[in-house]
Amino acid sequence: MTLDEFLSTGEPTENVRIVAATLLTIVSVFGSIFNTLVFVSLLLRVKKKDGFLKICCAKSFGNDIVCIGYLFWPIPVTFFNSYFLPHMFNAFMGQLVGWFGWSIGPLSQVLLTSNRVLAVFFPHLYHKTYRVAPSNVGIMICLFLSFLLFAAFFPEGCHYLYNLKDIGWLPEQSLCxxxxxxxxxxxxxxxxxxxxxxxxxxxxxxxxxxxxxSTVQSTSRRSKNQKILFQTLTQNMLILVDTLNTTVTYKLFPVLFFQFLTLSFSMVFLRALEGFIMFKMNERIDKGVRSLLGLKTDQLKNLQGAQSVMIWAVSSTSRHNN
Structure with missing residues (x-):
């Protein structure tokens, strides 16, 4: 395999396709594992009034659709070098992966931010008893908007298709x-x-x-606040990078492998990375995943987490209706 193959601008060679499909397989499998563990652990342990974890559950659900969707369509298409199913299935998977699954992430990020803002700046509203929890309403709106994006662009000419020539997702050329x-x-x-x-x-x-x-509480709180900020900014950066990759960045260089990285690899890699971040950065999600896998949790870490007053802990208490 030569460097010229990866720097080519024409049709992908067999070696390039195999490398691309292999990379997609690796990140899709890991992304599916991370996000499925997060989703299932939250689904089994989330409380009726736990707004924050319910939103995280919805976010991992969207990520899972993207990662698993790759295993069903782009990866076998790239390996076989053939669209072995009708054109409409390509269009369906583009809408499912590229719009429904993908859009749940950014919309869920808005819900997570709103949940934290409400808890910190408007505690009287956050602690208020609602007939229908605001988080439930937010999740339903998020899923409805994602489904609307999925269904609204099915007319011919508006499809989002997996393109073998570019080894990535591209929209059809139209005004739509x-x-x-x-x-x-x-x-x-x-x-x-x-x-x-x-x-x-x-x-x-x-x-x-x-x-x-107190000094001990303040140090622990400050450390956890830094994690909150880091997670928020990191997830926001992932959204921005993926948005630019699929709309602007891929046009900067005509190199085939660069287009693969920005059009296809980026989407599933960032979903896998986000699943890993949710697992590692949130102690309650980490604990839930470990419990699901039957692993022991560090008792000292749990004790420290119970002693500190943290927004995530506040948002998950059973007394709250968000």
Whole structure:
């Protein structure tokens, strides 16, 4: 295999296809494992009034659709070098993976940010008893909007298709997809800016609250607040990078392998990475996954987590209706 094969701008060679399909398989399998563990562990242990974990569960569900969807369509198509099913199945998978599954992530990020803002800045509203939990309403709206994106662009000419020539997802060339792309980019940038600003505001507010505590509590709280900010900004960055990759970045260089990385690999890799981040950065999700796998949890870490007053712990208490 030569370097010229990876720097080519024409049809992908067999070696390039095999390498691409292998990379997609690896990240899709790991992404499916991480997100499925998070999803199942939360589904089994989430409480009726636990808004934060319910939103995380919805987010991992969307990530899982993307990762598992790759195993059903792009990967075998790339390995076989053939669209072995009718054109409409390609269109269906593009809508399912590229719109329904993908859009749940950014919309869930808005819900997570709203959940934290409500708990910190408007505790009287957060602790209020609701007939229908706001988090449930938010999740239903998120799934409805994602389904709307899935169904709204099925007419011929509006499809989002997996393209073997570019080893990636590309929209059909039409006015429909041009308008949709413009709206999509603007919407994602707005989501990233708003959630990032809210993340910083939450961080500084929680730091200020931590200063009123004892030294031990303040140190623990500050460390956990830094994790909150890091997770928020990281997930926002993943949304922005993926948005730019699939709309702008892939056009910068005509190199085939670069287009593969931005059009196809990026989407599933970032979903896998987000599943890993949710697992590692959230102690309650980490504990749930370990419990699901039958692993012992560090008792000291649990004790410290129980002693600290943390927004994630606040958002999960059974007394709350969010």
């Amino acid at each position: 997809t041009s308008i949709r792309r413009s709206i999509f980019i603007v919407s994602m940038i707005i989501i990233v800016i708003v959630t990032s600003v809210c993340g910083f505001l939450l961080f500084f507010r929680l730091i200020a609250d931590a200063n009123a505590m």
